[in-house]
Amino acid sequence: xxxxxxxxxxxxxxxxxxxxxxxxxxxxxxxxxxxxxxxxxxxxxxxxxxxxxxxxxxxxxxxxxxxxxxxxxxxxxxxxxxxxxxxxxxxxxxxxxxxxxxxxxxxxxxxxxxxxxxxxxxxxxxxxxxxxxxxxxxxxxxxxxxxxxxxxxxxxxxxxxxxxxxxxxxxxxxxxxxxxxxxxxxxxxxxxxxxxxxxxxxxxxxxxxxxxxxxxxxxxxxxxxxxxxxxxxxxxxxxxxxxxxxxxxxxxxxxxxxxxxxxxxxxxxxxxxxxxxxxxxxxxxxxxxxxxxxxxxxxxxxxxxxxxxxxxxxxxxxxxxxxxxxxxxxxxxxxxxxxxxxxxxxxxxxxxxxx
Amino acid sequence: xxxxxxxxxxxxxxxxxxxxxxxxxxxxxxxxxxxxxxxxxxxxxxxxxxxxxxxxxxxxxxxxxxxxxxxxxxxxxxxxxxxxxxxxxxxxxxxxxxxxxxxxxxxxxxxxxxxxxxxxxxxxxxxxxxxxxxxxxxxxxxxxxxxxxxxxxxxxxxxxxxxxxxxxxxxxxxxxxxxxxxxxxxxxxxxxxxxxxxxxxxxxx
Numbered sequence: 275x276x277x278x279x280x281x282x283x284x285x286x287x288x289x290x291x292x293x294x295x296x297x298x299x300x301x302x303x304x305x306x307x308x309x310x311x312x313x314x315x316x317x318x319x320x321x322x323x324x325x326x327x328x329x330x331x332x333x334x335x336x337x338x339x340x341x342x343x344x345x346x347x348x349x350x351x352x353x354x355x356x357x358x359x360x361x362x363x364x365x366x367x368x369x370x371x372x373x374x375x376x377x378x379x380x381x382x383x384x385x386x387x388x389x390x391x392x393x394x395x396x397x398x399x400x401x402x403x404x405x406x407x408x409x410x411x412x413x414x415x416x417x418x419x420x421x422x423x424x425x426x427x428x429x430x431x432x433x434x435x436x437x438x439x440x441x442x443x444x445x446x447x448x449x450x451x452x453x454x455x456x457x458x459x460x461x462x463x464x465x466x467x468x469x470x471x472x473x474x475x476x477x478x479x480x481x482x483x484x485x486x487x488x489x490x491x492x493x494x495x496x497x498x499x500x501x502x503x504x505x506x507x508x509x510x511x512x513x514x515x516x517x518x519x520x521x522x523x524x525x526x527x528x529x530x531x532x533x534x535x536x537x538x539x540x541x542x543x544x545x546x547x548x549x550x551x552x553x554x555x556x557x558x559x560x561x562x563x564x565x566x567x568x569x570x571x572x573x574x575x576x577x578x579x580x581x582x583x584x585x586x587x588x589x590x591x592x593x594x595x596x597x598x599x600x601x602x603x604x605x606x607x608x609x610x611x612x613x614x615x616x617x618x619x620x621x622x623x624x625x626x627x628x629x
Numbered sequence: 630x631x632x633x634x635x636x637x638x639x640x641x642x643x644x645x646x647x648x649x650x651x652x653x654x655x656x657x658x659x660x661x662x663x664x665x666x667x668x669x670x671x672x673x674x675x676x677x678x679x680x681x682x683x684x685x686x687x688x689x690x691x692x693x694x695x696x697x698x699x700x701x702x703x704x705x706x707x708x709x710x711x712x713x714x715x716x717x718x719x720x721x722x723x724x725x726x727x728x729x730x731x732x733x734x735x736x737x738x739x740x741x742x743x744x745x746x747x748x749x750x751x752x753x754x755x756x757x758x759x760x761x762x763x764x765x766x767x768x769x770x771x772x773x774x775x776x777x778x779x780x781x782x783x784x785x786x787x788x789x790x791x792x793x794x795x796x797x798x799x800x801x802x803x804x805x806x807x808x809x810x811x812x813x814x815x816x817x818x819x820x821x822x823x824x825x826x827x828x829x830x831x832x833x834x
Contacts, residue, residue, distance in 0.1 A: 279684065280685070312781060317752075359781055361630045361717050361748055362794060379720060382794055406731060407730045407731070407784065408782055409720050607758070610757070612751075612752075617824055619823070621686055
């Protein structure tokens with residue numbers, strides 16, 4: 275029996291499309307929806323996911339870096355794309371050419387835009403740090419950044435399309451405080467003539483629990499991939515359905531030892547687990563995981579379960595079909611679902627399911 | 630910018646020393662993220678005659694393919710001289726004491742300090758479970774990661790070090806080592822190597 279490839283990943287596009295429509299209706303409501311497609315759309319395959327998001331009601335795409343935006347532009351029409359992880363080595367002229375909006379946190383980025391941009395205006399979103407302390411300008415540096423951006427807008431080099439920030443999602447109280455700082459920063463920007471069309475700060479978690487954080491645009495990531503951003507609520511309970519489901523053939527059975535191997539391991543991007551942690555689904559039957567190795571997992575065959583070479587196991591997927599969820603795998607590996615799905619190797623074939 | 634610099638001469642010498650005992654090498658998982666084509670060429674030049682490969686990453690392998698055996702040379706990547714995983718510093722911030730950092734505010738500064746944002750995170754291959762505890766080095770000095778490692782970035786607390794935007798942070802390589810990262814993250818070195826994302830550019834020197 276030819277068991278090649280030994281594993282693959284099913285991507286259920288209709289579930290993703292439904293999640294986008296659900297996010298528009300429940301998370302964004304009157305606001306626009308921006309969908310994060312960074313990190314190869316959280317391991318789901320950026321091209322199909324980006325196009326499907328826009329067809330299903332999303333307004334724009336969060337692409338993280340200029341390279342991702344450049345790759346996606348031919349497939350997404352004129353949809354707005356925002357890149358904000360900017361390195362001094364990046365080619366800002368490429369952003370202009372592919373009409374990618376840049377999230378601006380510091381003066382060096384404005385100076386580089388002025389040097390690199392050929393004709394302009396390049397659309398930018400000024401970023402204020404409201405407490406997360408990653409990128410975003412500190413409040414002490416904010417006014418100077420706004421004034422410099424306004425000056426460049428006057429010269430036709432940039433168009434200040436937005437003001438934005440990232441929340442820490444530490445607690446509702448911390449998010450409320452960050453939102454207050456955000457509004458103060460917006461008022462300060464307006465006082466020097468900055469007049470943005472789009473204010474945005476909320477991602478999945480805040481849009482759910484703090485409706486006043488939705489503003490003009492809500493950025494969603496993990497939720498629309500059907501994985502919960504919360505520890506205490508499942509994605510299903512919020513109305514989102516899993517999109518990704520990695521599958522592997524049973525490649526060996528050892529009836530004496532009551533073990534079997536399936537053809538996917540950490541070399542294919544599975545996160546390693548402590549010995550004898552977790553399980554996979556064999557046609558809805560739970561089969562305990564013994565060990566995650568480089569190119570296979572060792573499974574312990576339960577008493578009374580018949581396993582044959584060529585059977586297909588589901589590593590995670592839709593709990594309604596008896597599979598573990600990506601959140602389950604995250605719990606076993608001591609991490610979050612985002613890392614579980616985005617770690618899957620690009621070498622593993624994605625099989626897009628369209629209906 | 631994220632890159633994995635692979636030091637060809639060090640790799641060749643290291644493999645030659647291992648090959649003296651056994652002529653078969655474990656190159657599964659696309660040569661543990663190094664790249665099967667070049668790595669198999671170097672292994673051949675070092676004296677290996679056969680390789681164990683993953684079914685979906687054998688293309689380009691110049692060695693004859695064989696099955697795993699007890700004499701197969703494994704864990705050859707556990708050597709600090711072979712590969713440096715690096716990313717650049719994209720922002721520096723001077724902040725006061727009691728400043729909380731990253732999702733969940735799990736790290737809080739104890740004194741005035743500088744926070745350096747590194748443009749690599751868990752989807753690039755920086756294991757999320759390594760923080761708290763993990764470190765990176767910049768211009769030879771080692772600094773702790775402040776707070777949670779995010780999908781595509783993380784923060785270093787660099788104290789009063791005089792760094793610049795564009796400086797290169799060594800995630801693992803000479804110091805700290807891949808083996809230290811394995812301890813911090815509770816993941817095997819082979820898994821850390823295989824999880825280096827394709828967008829981490831492989832540079833051969």
